[in-house]
Every structure is written in C-alpha cells, then in structure tokens.
Amino acid sequence: MPVRVALENTTTPSHVSGANSRRNSFQSCSLLSVGQAFSGTQNVSSLQKDEAWRVNVRIQGCDLEHGYLCGTMEALNVPMADTPVVTFWEGEIVDTKNYTFFTGKWEAAPEDDIRHWTKFESFGPLLGQVELDGGKSADLSNYPYIFMRWKEQYFVNVGTDCGLTIAGFYYVCFSCNDGSISGFYYDPNSSPFQKLELKATNDGRSGFSFSSYELQ
C-alpha cells in the first residue's frame, strides 16, 4: 500500500544579516558592522628592535545574538613575506550572555584575562564587578565600549610556513564613540602585549558610509 506522508518541507530561512538586527536587545554599534574597515598598526616591538606593521581589518560577519563576529586582518610590511599577509579571524563578543570576560581556553588563565583587560582604560569601571562574579551581572548593553576576543583561524593568501604564527588571540576593545579599536595579542610563545591600534576608515569620504548583505 503506498505510504502517504503529507508533510511539507520548508527549510526556514534564517537571515544572517550584514546589517544590525533590528529586534535585538544586545549592544550594537553602527561602526562595528559588516563591511566596515579599520586601519592602523600592530606594535611588534621586541627586546631587539622597534617594529610596527601596518594593519587593515575588515568586518565580514556579525551575529549579535550569538555574540559572533568575523573578518579579515591584513598585515603589511611584514619582514618575511613578499606580499601582505591576510588572515581570517573569528571574534567572541563579551556580552556576558554568550561569552564572559574569562576566556577559558587558548591557554589563557583568568589571571591573564584580568591582566589584559585592565590595560584598557575603559575596563576600569568594570574591574570590580569582574573580579567578583566574572562580570555576569554587569549591564553592558549601554556601555559605549565593546570588548571582544579575536582568534585568527587560517591564513588566506599564504602558507603556514610563512614564518608567522596565529596560535594566540587578541583581547580587543572597541570604542563605539569613534570606532577606534585597540587590542593586545596574547600568545605564551610570542612577545607579550603586542598592541593593536586601529581607527575606522572611510574610503576618503566625508562622513561614514555603510553597506550590507543579507544571507538567505
């Protein structure tokens, strides 16, 4: 007897929006949205010499509900490479819902976390709360700074033998006021506290321009 199964098959589209989601209660900032570009430097000074690479960052994906961010990072004038080196990174947004101030992986102990976060001035007011309960009860939805961790996942245009490592990650602080980013690279096997300083760029425009995509 033929089996009649009368069920529809609709795969529900979930919009992964490149624009800020309208229905969210999470902190959002136009300047930290998809398509936005930042440029600046990473200070890679060691005991031997002073060095800084020029760095460009572009935000590619943003899912505030899951505290997720991703994009590319391009380092220019890297000594061992003939071309700029591009990496793809994924970010965790510290929203105390999806992620807290404590990393809990990547060989970063809570002491390392506190040590790095406190290097950001804007973290000062939150320190007490974080030491008490990890910052779980902090209300970050109206705080004009966004804290993140960025972890590079792979090299886009070079091989892994390019002489660079992506084993560590960045502690990042983004200022919603002016779109500036500062960060510190953490990797037990690299020089500590390499500083990342970026500013929002705008393609030579007079003001800011925003584009977006929407995945089906």
Added chain:
Amino acid sequence: MPSSRPSSDLILHRLSSSDYDIKLKAIREVKNQIIGNRTKKLSYIKLGAVPAVADALAKANADSDFGSNLIVQSAAVLGSFVCGVDQGVRAVLDAGAFPNLVRLLSAVDEKEVWERGFQAVLSSPYLYEYGSVLPYHITPEIVGDPLVPNRVEYVWSKGIPLLLDVASIKMGVPAATVIPFAFVNMNKGFSPFGVGYASLVCECGAVWSYTFLLEGDVYGETMLVPFSILENGILDLPSMRICRSFGCFLCSVVVDAAARSLRMIYQSKLAPKFDFYKEENMDFLLSLLRSENENLTGLGAGIVIHSCETSDEQNILCHAGSLEKLISGLDGSISQRDASLESLATILKNNPEAVSKFVELQSERALRSVIELTKDKYPRTRLLACLCLICIKNSSSCYLQDIGIKTKLIYILLELLDDSGQVGEEASFAFSSLVAGKEDLQKLAFEANAIDKFYNHLQNCALHPKRLEGIFLALADLCSKLECCRSKFMSLQVLNLLINALTHDEANVRTAACICLKSVSRSIKSLSAGYFTNERIVIPLVRLLSDLCTSVQVAALGAISNIVVDFTPDKSTIIQCGGIKELVQLTKSMDASLRLNAVWSLRNMVFLADKMCKEAIFMELSVSAVASLICDSEPSVQEQALALVRNLVDGCMDCVEFAFAEDGIILDAVGRQLQKSSKIEIAIQGMYVLSNIASGNEFHKEAIMQLLFPQTENGSHSFLSQYLQSTDSSLRTSAAWVIVNLTVPASPGAFGRIVKLRNFGIVSQIKRMVNDSCMDVKLQARLALGQIISFGDS
C-alpha cells in the same frame, strides 16, 4: 504500450453483455489480468474498460446471489484500477462509480437483510441442481440406528476437497432440524456464496448426498441446515435463520468489497474532498470508525488522512470523538495500527488544542502507546509512530521535550534510512520535519553523526530520485543554523556529490541540491575561504537560472545570493560565467519571487565590490530598471532594490555618482519611496542610501538636502523628521547618520546646511535624542550635535 490483443476487444464486448454469466466471467478475467500489472491497467483504461465495469456495478442488484457476486468482482476491479494509478482514479471517478460504492456501504435494516438472503437463496442456481435428499429427520431417539446418517464423509464446494472425517451429532435441538456438522471453512474466497455439498454416511454404509447452505459467520463454526419451505409457502423458522445469516453474509461481503475499493480511492490525492461540515457525513464517518470491520475502519482513517486539512476540520473531528476511536485502533492489527497512526497525525498536526486533548485522554496512555510503537518490529509502523510524535511535538511545546525522547526519535529515523523501500525514502522527510528550525535538535542530530550517515547513503550511486531529494533537504535543515554541521558537511566533501546533483534529471532533486547549498553557504567562514566560488559550482548554478522549472530557478537564486558574498572585490568567476546577464534578465520576470531573489542576489553581489564590477552590473541593469525596481509593486523587491543602491554608492567616492546617472532618476525614486512612509525595512534602506550619498562631496550633500527639504513645499512635514522619531531604533540610527554626514565640519557647505536643518526643527529633534534609549542612536545624535555645536551655539 503493448499492442491490444484481439481478446482484449472481445473482453470489452463481453463486459457490456446483457448475460450475467458472461459479464461476470469477463469481469473476473479483467480482474485477474490487472491486479499487480500496471501496464495492463493503463491499457484497459485506454480501451475504456472502466465505464463498462462501473456500469455493471451500478446495475447489479445486491439482492441476489449473482448480483452480490457481480458487485464484489466489479468493486475489486475498480479498486485495482485505482491502486497506484492516477489515470485509474480519474477514470473511476469520471465513470461515476464513487457514489455507487458509497451507497453499498449503507447499513440495511433487519427485514431487508433476511429478505435479501431469501431472494439470494431462491435465485441461487445451485439450489435446484442437486436435490436435497434426506430420508430422516434425526432425533435423539433414532441416533445409533445404522440406517441413520451419523457422519459427514465428504464436504466440499466447487470441487475442492476440504475436511474429512468428522464426528458426532449434536443433540438437544428441536427435532425439525438436522445438525450434522463439520468445521468447514466455506471461505468466500472460493465459494463466495456458501453453497456446499456433503455426503452423509450411515453405519450401514449407505451414502446420501446433501445440499446445504451456510449459517453463521464465515470463519466460524458452520452448521448444515436443510432448507425447506412449508406447504403453505411460509418459511419455517430455521430456514428464516438461514436466510438472515445468508443475507448478513452477502451484506458483509459486499460491504467489504466496496470499502476496500473506496479505501484505495482515498489513498489518491484525486479523491473527492470529504465535507466534514455536513452532519450526515460526520455520522457516516463515525460509523465507519466505530465498526468492527477492519476494512471499514481503514476507510474511515483513509478519509481523515485524505481530507482533513484545516484546523476547523481537525476540531470537528476531535469534538465528534474520533480521537478515541482511532486510539483504540492502536491496539489492533498491523494495518489498523498504521492507519490509526497516520490519521492521528493528520488530526494533531499544528493544532495545540487537539494535541492536549489527545494527550490527556486516558491519562497519557495513548501517548505512551504511540511511543511504544516507535519500537515496533515493522519499519512502516515505526516511521508512522515517529511522524505522529513529531506532529505532537511541533504543535505544542509542552510535550515530548525531554532530551531522551528527542534523541530516540533521531536515532530511529536515522536507522530507518537503511530501509530499501518507501519507508527509507520517507524517513529523511520525517527527519526534516523533526529538526527544521530547531537548533537543539540539530545539535543532537549532529552529535548522533547524522551528517556522516546521510553522506554514506548519498555515496550509493543508484539512488532513487525521491531518496536523493529527501537526503539533500534533510542536510539543508541540519545545516541551517549550526556552524559545526556546516563544517562537518564541508570536511566530508559532501559538496562534490551536491555538485553532481545540480545537473540531475529530476527537477525536485536539482531544487533540493540548491536548497542544501544555500544552507551550507551560510557559513561566513567558508564563504570567506572561497570554497564556493570556483567554476565547478558557479557554472552549473548559473545554468540553473534558465531552468524550465520555476522552483529550481528560485532555489538556484537562493544559493547564488549567498555564494556571491565572497568578500572579493571583483566577483570574476560569476561574471565570466555570464551570471550578471542571467540575473538581470530575471529581475524583469513577471514572477515576484524570481524578481525578488534576482535583485537580492545582485545586492549581495555588489557588497564591497570594486568599481569595475559595479559598473558592469549597473550597465547591464540600466538606470531606468533600477528606478523601476525601487518602485516595484512588491515591497520586498523595493527593499532589496534600495539595498542594492545603498551598496552601489558605498565604496570609493566615484561610486556615489551611480545614484545621479541620467539626471538622478534613481535618487528621485528613492526620495519618492521615502515620502510614501511605507514599511520600516524599506525606510531604513532608503535612509542609508541618503546617508551614504551624504558622505560624498559637496554636490552630493546638497543634493540630499534638496531631496529632504524640497523648496516647493514649504513647511511640509519632512520624512526625515518623522523617521528621527520612529519607534524603531535602527530607523532612528539611519536617520541620525544622514545628519552626521550632512554636518561634517570639514566640508565647506556644512554651516549652510546646519542653518537649514535648524530652521526645519531638525536640530531640536537631535538635541532630544542625546539620551535615546538605544546606545547607537544616542552616540550618533551626540556626534551630530557635537558637529553642529562646533559651528556656534543656537
């Protein structure tokens, strides 16, 4: 098509014969030729056999032995034509057989029953062929007499020897009756109308031949009773009993045959829709469900499965008590259980009220029965039980939420995939309905290695298209929300099999493959790594844009709209494959969903694209086309068109010029749309177009001012003002950015613009927004205000 042999024509002729014998024989012949033989069914349908048989059914009279036989055979033939053959269903319905079959199900009253039997017996040809020869009425006194028949030596019907050698004579019954007995099965299969013969033997060796009729129900004990009409023409009591039971028998046989055929018809989508709103229909349906007869309850369930669609209809069935009847079927035979499961699922689907009623019945016993049936030994029963549970779970979030049952359902469905028949095909569709849209279930399925299992099945090359379709749709649902699933998919290289499926012969498979690709390409990580922008994928996808089947086109567009988000500036692959031309062509389609998805794809394609790529698209589209898309009849198309322009004017400064091409008709269209104060999403995109343009040079900023505050309308309510006050924070944000960009201090005309903004009350509005509840709005308002104040306070 096999050639029609001469005998087929002859059969047709005989089907319409007025001689019952010939007609009956012909019908039986057709029956035995078509059962199981799809090709023969089709050729007989073409020959026009169906109306002839339907006609025979209509004319046959259930009151006679012959008539009943004819009905049974005709009904069986019609039922077979209908079985799995759509043309058969159409032919049977067109021939008007449906109402006749239904009529046969109607209950007859007592008097009619025995009259029917009486007529049938009287008209039976066998009755007069062999005379009843019985020398004695056997009474208790004469038992033991060697001359008195005391055992049945041989009992048969139509020449098949049945049982031998029985035994004793039953005592204690009124003298007029003789009751030698034998356990005889006069099954309707071989002797439909219960006429048989016996040889009675005495101790002395004499043999008497004897005709008898059936009494009692078909499979039970049979008694041989002489049929006699008393001299004055009145039937004696025992004979009346025979007539009655014979009548019952005839009725049941006819009812069975009619019910079977109707059940077959209701398995097809072409069956007529059952009207649950009519009271007499509901009475009929409930009588079917109440019946002891499996064919009737099966028909009732079949009607529910076929026709119950809306929640109103589901509620009617619930309130009439059908749930209880169907639940009792869960303890029945295999086919009753399966029918009950399927019809329960139909009633419970998307109906929380019905679900709670069901679960609360007999304090959850019914629910537990269904859960038990998921472990049944028959795969089909397991599948139907799972489907029933899925319906319950999806309708109402209170039940079946514990992780144990969820895991169990996943494992059972994954295991059912191994079935090589239809159950295996349907299992993946059931899996889809279980996990679609549910992150928690997708996670559990991922942990159960579902993706590996589906992949293993895909590797079997000789897959039926339906099975392929189901697997791809299941994978699409599985990968719809979770990155871990998509990673697994990519790492297993399922993509290669998917690419092959893009060129499959069946449209449904192509569609399913595209939907799966769309799902998997939601991974920004994979998009960024460029996994989807090689020719192997892009070329067949672009080809699908001109597929003959619209659903394939829409699905391909869905996939393309994702894969063009590759974060490269040049989109070389898709341009080289002629993608732009195809996409632009589809933006002109009459079909709204094609237009929408085509514009959507172009919008995504233009995101972060370089000037050359934008120019290529812009030229293919044409300025007037863009303007008309902005004013499209569909709001969703308007939204995507505006978003497309927003992306076009982003990037390097030159790109802003796109909005001004051909006297700025695009900008005019944007302004018109914003004026209409339509949907919020449209307004947001529109405001960002303005904002992006306003981040350009002086000329651009002035153009925006002109648009916001047209000179002709004095003191008119500007939409800017309205949007600044919107309840939607994103809209307020976008409006704020317009002002930020218009008042950038470094640009020469900023002061003039600020004055104008002040005159139109915008500055005061901005001041009120510096403590907006949304942080983004607050910051941009403060930024704008800071810029405004730097020119001197007001």
Added chain:
Amino acid sequence: MSLFWIVIRQLAEIEAMAASKKVITREEWERKLNNVNIRKEDMNKLVMNFLVTEGFVEAAEKFRKESGTEPDIDLATITDRMAVKKAVQSGNVEDAIEKVNDLNPEILDTNPQLFFHLQQQRLIELIRNGKVEEALEFAQEELAPRGEENQSFLEELERTVALLAFEDVSNCPVGELLDISQRLKTASEVNAAILTSQSHEKDPKLPSLLKMLIWAQNQLDEKAAFPRINDLSTAALEDPA
C-alpha cells in the same frame, strides 16, 4: 600513570581472562539443565505455531485434538492459504493467482516483488513444459513490462529470459530456476504475504528460538568452555574442548 600504560594494563587483563576461561563439565552442565523448568504448554504452543504458520492443516488439526492446544490462527483460514501454496507447488501459478485475488485483491497490487516472482514462475513453467513460443510471447507481454515498471527487477528478468536461449535447459547456468526449490521459494513468498495481509506473524517462532540459542552459545564461548549443541537436529551435547 600516563594513558599509554593504562591501556596496556587493560589489554593484559582481557588476555588473562581469555586464557583462564571457566570450564564446565558435562555432568555439571546437565545437572544445571535439569533444574530448569519448561512448561509443556509452552512447547505445545511452539509446535502448533510452527504447524500453523507453515500451513500443515491436517497435522495442526490432529495435534489440536491430541494435545488440546488451541491454534493462534483459526484453522479454517489456513485452508485458503494452503490451497494457494499447493497450487504454486504443483506449478499451477495462474490458478494460484486467481485464488489469491479472490482471497484479497490487494495483496498482489501492493506487493510488486511477489507479483513479479509469480509471473516469473509462470514463465518457468511454460519453459519446463516445452511451450517455447508461448513462453516467448509471455515474456514479452507480461514480464518485460515488469522490468519497465521497476528497474530493480531487470537483473532477475534477464536471468529468467536466459532460459529461453539455451537448447539444453538442464545444463545452462541459470538452470536452477527450473528446480522444484524455485517453486517452493515462490510458494513460501506467497504464504508470507497472505499471512501478513491477515495481520499474522509470517515467521514461526521456532527458528528464532534456535537462532537465539546459537547466539547465546557463541557469547558464552568467549567466557567459558562448556558442552555445546552443535547439531540442532539432534540437540546432542558435545563435550567442551
């Protein structure tokens, strides 16, 4: 200890267990067996179930009288099924088909594989009786369409039609199709389909019990040496190795 050492130790333990399998003697075994009680009614039921499922009507009837065990299927319904089975076993496939259709017209309509096998048997019978021309026509008219309707039958179809190609059918590679065992196979398939349509179990319980016995013995074998039953038909205990 590091992980590596724990695994080695576990392996060693397993081996030690294997080497020192427990040995059970025949006497001990038989003694333990004797302490297990099996009810006569259960055994009777098993026998009845076997007779009835396989369709041995007369034996079932006799057994019923002599042991008082009630069959779980009405013996009356067995007769139809047996008539069909007998028809197939004696090569009267057309007759069998008619009987099945009289019994339940849905069976062959919903069992394409069974129907195909019946048609296949018809062809085999025609070939067996030397009716080559009729056989050819039948293959063309009746069997070929089955292959068209359903791809999975094509292979078997080709095998059957191959019979027609050989002069000396008894010597050809597909000659086993002409064997009586083929008839029995088809007959058994029909029997099962009828039983299922009547919502009865199509397999008797006895074989499953025997399978369980063999499986259980294999499981126990890993842990102990004991008297095994290796010949199911004699059920004789063989001493442990």
